[in-house]
Amino acid sequence: MNLFMPIALLQHGAMQQLPWWKMPECWWLTMGVLLLLADIFGKNISHRIIPRISLWGLCVAWIVAVFAPRGAESFFGAGYIYDGTAYFFKAFFVSATLAVVWMMLADEQERSEGRSEYFILPWFAMSGMGFLSSANDFLTMFVSLELVTITFYILVSYHRVRRDSLEAGAKYLVLGALSTGFMVYGIAFVFGLTGTLDFGKVSIFIATHDIQSGVAFGILLILVGVAFKVGAAPFHWWVPDVYQGAPTPITAYLSVASKAAGFAILIRLLMSPFYAIWTQDVAGLMVLAAVASILIGNLGALAQRDVKRLMGYSSVSHAGFLLMGLVAATDFGLKALYFYLVVYALATLLVLGLVCVLARSLGGTEMRHFSGLAKRNPYLAWMMLIGMVSLAGLPPTGGFFAKWQIFAAAWEAGRHHLVLFAIFGAVVSLYYYLAIVRKMFFASADDEKETVPVRVDPVYFALLSLLTVGTVVTGLAPSLVIKCIQKLAF
Amino acid sequence: MIFWMPSMVFWFLAFLLLGFAVGVVAFRNPVSSALSLVGVMLALAAMMIHAGAFFLGAVQALVYAGAVMTLFIFIVMLLNLKEETGAHIGWAALVGGVSAASAFAWIVYKSVSLMPPLWLARVVRGDAQALGKRLFTHYQLPFEITAILLLVAIVGVVMLSSRLTIHEENERKMEAGGCSSANGNKEGGTC
Amino acid sequence: MLITLQHYLVVSGLLFSVGLAGVIMRRNLIVVYMCLEMMLAAAALALAVFSRYNQNMDGQVLVFFVITVAAAEVAVGLAIIVSLFRLCRTVQTKDLTHLKF
Numbered sequence: 123m124n125l126f127m128p129i130a131l132l133q134h135g136a137m138q139q140l141p142w143w144k145m146p147e148c149w150w151l152t153m154g155v156l157l158l159l160a161d162i163f164g165k166n167i168s169h170r171i172i173p174r175i176s177l178w179g180l181c182v183a184w185i186v187a188v189f190a191p192r193g194a195e196s197f198f199g200a201g202y203i204y205d206g207t208a209y210f211f212k213a214f215f216v217s218a219t220l221a222v223v224w225m226m227l228a229d230e231q232e233r234s235e236g237r238s239e240y241f242i243l244p245w246f247a248m249s250g251m252g253f254l255s256s257a258n259d260f261l262t263m264f265v266s267l268e269l270v271t272i273t274f275y276i277l278v279s280y281h282r283v284r285r286d287s288l289e290a291g292a293k294y295l296v297l298g299a300l301s302t303g304f305m306v307y308g309i310a311f312v313f314g315l316t317g318t319l320d321f322g323k324v325s326i327f328i329a330t331h332d333i334q335s336g337v338a339f340g341i342l343l344i345l346v347g348v349a350f351k352v353g354a355a356p357f358h359w360w361v362p363d364v365y366q367g368a369p370t371p372i373t374a375y376l377s378v379a380s381k382a383a384g385f386a387i388l389i390r391l392l393m394s395p396f397y398a399i400w401t402q403d404v405a406g407l408m409v410l411a412a413v414a415s416i417l418i419g420n421l422g423a424l425a426q427r428d429v430k431r432l433m434g435y436s437s438v439s440h441a442g443f444l445l446m447g448l449v450a451a452t453d454f455g456l457k458a459l460y461f462y463l464v465v466y467a468l469a470t471l472l473v474l475g476l477v478c479v480l481a482r483s484l485g486g487t488e489m490r491h492f493s494g495l496a497k498r499n500p501y502l503a504w505m506m507l508i509g510m511v512s513l514a515g516l517p518p519t520g521g522f523f524a525k526w527q528i529f530a531a532a533w534e535a536g537r538h539h540l541v542l543f544a545i546f547g548a549v550v551s552l553y554y555y556l557a558i559v560r561k562m563f564f565a566s567a568d569d570e571k572e573t574v575p576v577r578v579d580p581v582y583f584a585l586l587s588l589l590t591v592g593t594v595v596t597g598l599a600p601s602l603v604i605k606c607i608q609k610l611a612f
Numbered sequence: 613m614i615f616w617m618p619s620m621v622f623w624f625l626a627f628l629l630l631g632f633a634v635g636v637v638a639f640r641n642p643v644s645s646a647l648s649l650v651g652v653m654l655a656l657a658a659m660m661i662h663a664g665a666f667f668l669g670a671v672q673a674l675v676y677a678g679a680v681m682t683l684f685i686f687i688v689m690l691l692n693l694k695e696e697t698g699a700h701i702g703w704a705a706l707v708g709g710v711s712a713a714s715a716f717a718w719i720v721y722k723s724v725s726l727m728p729p730l731w732l733a734r735v736v737r738g739d740a741q742a743l744g745k746r747l748f749t750h751y752q753l754p755f756e757i758t759a760i761l762l763l764v765a766i767v768g769v770v771m772l773s774s775r776l777t778i779h780e781e782n783e784r785k786m787e788a789g790g791c792s793s794a795n796g797n798k799e800g801g802t803c
Numbered sequence: 804m805l806i807t808l809q810h811y812l813v814v815s816g817l818l819f820s821v822g823l824a825g826v827i828m829r830r831n832l833i834v835v836y837m838c839l840e841m842m843l844a845a846a847a848l849a850l851a852v853f854s855r856y857n858q859n860m861d862g863q864v865l866v867f868f869v870i871t872v873a874a875a876e877v878a879v880g881l882a883i884i885v886s887l888f889r890l891c892r893t894v895q896t897k898d899l900t901h902l903k904f
Binding site: 708 | 808811812813818820823824827832833837838841851855856858864866867868870871877878879883884888890899
Binding site for chain 1: 808819822826832835836839840845846847849850852853856857859861862864865868869872875876879880883885886887888890891899901
């Protein structure tokens, strides 16, 4: 694949619109609206059937997104691109949403009475992320990003009788709106001095002109806005609080899909508007952000007692590792980034899924609640072990190969110091990932009642098993997974 | 005279705009802040009209000063927020805020002043028509995405503020102990 | 003195900065939210002026979307703040300390 796209964009001359029925998002939105209508008209039974319909619908959407043949030709239209990158990310978002709704179903059955919107809103968030991965101008990017963000505000504060959830919602709201402000201001400057919002035309302007201070300022602000969304270091403050306070399935959704959506934007920006200045100027900023994220994420995680909050800091450090794949701006780097995203998503969903299902039976999400889990339910303890090992990046799991690939890409780009620093960070992360494993296997439970076996709903156990198998397969047969990614995305 | 007039209007509006903006930040009473924000939005609308964006100026005045600010003031009244007692701005926050703001303003000024003077082109007549044409043809897709966005906002607001379900009522009663706000929780949660 | 593009940009930059200062300084969530609206409005002004400078409607179209999105955000944001108030009787940022390690 050729990273630089504007030439392909310009060949098409007059911008056209893809017919709506060829956009998967339109089908997803139709489904979302139908579910909302069903919620209105099926008053008494809706709260029982809508979560299930939502889940089955997502299964169908997943099959279509992953297995439907992709036409060889990419489509470049007004505001909407349908190419390999978009294809990969859409499949990714559907998979993540499927897992998250599955998790919600296990978590929320009885309390969802009269509040089925919880199971419907992910359809809208997913569509927003789909549009985002296909955005071809700053305007579409902005609007679809806002669709995602606003849906997340609502989802984060869903538990409106719990203080944690509302507080997380309020914090996410203020900081999310702040990042929107920065991004719009940046877009204003880039638009004003290049004269266009279209990615292709902006990239040509930047490639053919000396970079003015105003344009540089605009680009910087846009990157700040995106850094907020991916939770990269100088702009990560919201991450721990929001991850801790949000309902656990939403924490998983944020850390997987919302982060991936941020990277989808970064990849779009890399491919066309900022391509000309990426390797010299932007890559330097990426290196700084990556170093800061790895440092702050790992140091912050060391002191945590709450597993959800720990996962928040861990996701900051993973944002740092992911940024390393973008530093290189090569096909290899991108492939490594995609592989890392898949591995990270599987392991994070697994760990947070376990936290979600265990929170009730263990009595909380703090580390101490997990002590002695191996005796109460060895299967779950082993699953948690596999997830943590993958996040830490140890050999038999996918995490090892993902880190390996990303380090290789950054090394090839000549960022040797960055790689050495990242290896150091990965070693530090072993401490806190394995601390919880130690608790589960070697610490005895604090008090007498903690010896009752933990039971899990089989439906939910199936999800956890799938995620575990995925994590193991990415470790045992990475080349197979990379081949799949290659087929989807390039 | 012809050159002099528009610039006087500009300076007047800029003064008004920034004055009200400082008011939003500085007033103790949230109602005063909200009313200053109405002032900001109206001055901004006037400034947009002065810059030649007639239609947007009107929309800005209608949507912001008309609808959004009504919502803000309604909420301030609903929550019955009193004037803040004590220092409403902490020293650390003051230093941080002022330095961040002046750093930002300085960067804007620098990156703007490095450019040669950029003259504004003459005003486009019939901007509403041109805007509509662009909006409904080239930007049709984002336009439809905003429709969904508004739908999501409505659903979200209803979801957040509908009556509590029985399950939630029970949970709230259990949760209430963990709520340790400055004003206590004596009034209960009915609003 | 003729008014150039830069004049407008400096005004919009100042408005943005005042909004930013307010977000950092104020402790009342609703006022913080007002300051955020001010930042978006500053961006809208810059876009509108840039649009005239470029003789290109795209900037104005974007302002249109910014206004719509901001209105939607205000609706959702105030709903969250009101829910928070109903539960905890506070809209002060200093009371938002429940989440910590």
